[in-house]
Amino acid sequence: MKELTDSAWATTNRVDNTPPPAVLIELQRTAELLQRIRNYLTACAGIDTPMSDISGFRSIPVNRGVGSSDGSDHVRGMAADFKAHGMTPYQVCQALLPKLDEFGIGQIINELTWVHVSTKMVAKPINRIITIDRHGTRAGILQVRP
Numbered sequence: 615m616k617e618l619t620d621s622a623w624a625t626t627n628r629v630d631n632t633p634p635p636a637v638l639i640e641l642q643r644t645a646e647l648l649q650r651i652r653n654y655l656t657a658c659a660g661i662d663t664p665m666s667d668i669s670g671f672r673s674i675p676v677n678r679g680v681g682s683s684d685g686s687d688h689v690r691g692m693a694a695d696f697k698a699h700g701m702t703p704y705q706v707c708q709a710l711l712p713k714l715d716e717f718g719i720g721q722i723i724n725e726l727t728w729v730h731v732s733t734k735m736v737a738k739p740i741n742r743i744i745t746i747d748r749h750g751t752r753a754g755i756l757q758v759r760p
């Protein structure tokens with residue numbers, strides 16, 4: 615839970631990022647999802663594959679501070695961004711694509727420098743698996759250069 619609520623931006627800007635009680639059950643589901651992902655990536659890689667740079671819950675002020683919209687799944691505790699040791703975000707997304715339903719991933723985004731996963735199923739299937747980079751938002755997990 616600490617990994618999902620710590621925010622460097624909140625600390626730097628002295629903004630509270632304590633999740634409200636209503637969000638805790640969703641954060642628990644998100645934590646369980648991340649654990650499944652870590653276990654799976656570790657099994658795939660054959661070595662422990664810890665996650666870093668995790669951004670999970672963001673209060674509205676924190677979420678606005680990092681430039682995200684109020685409708686973000688992060689505000690509801692239903693999403694997390696992360697990096698996986700020794701793997702590019704593209705590689706992580708490729709590894710997870712066959713496991714979306716089994717793991718309960720409602721949305722996966724290759725965001726170039728990290729991976730975004732959400733437990734919330736998207737309304738439109740075209741938005742479930744996407745890449746966001748300087749070219750914009752595109753369907754599918756695409757290999758892109760920074």
Ligand SMILES: [Zn+2]
Pocket residue numbers: 688693694695730731
């Ligand atoms: Zn995200």
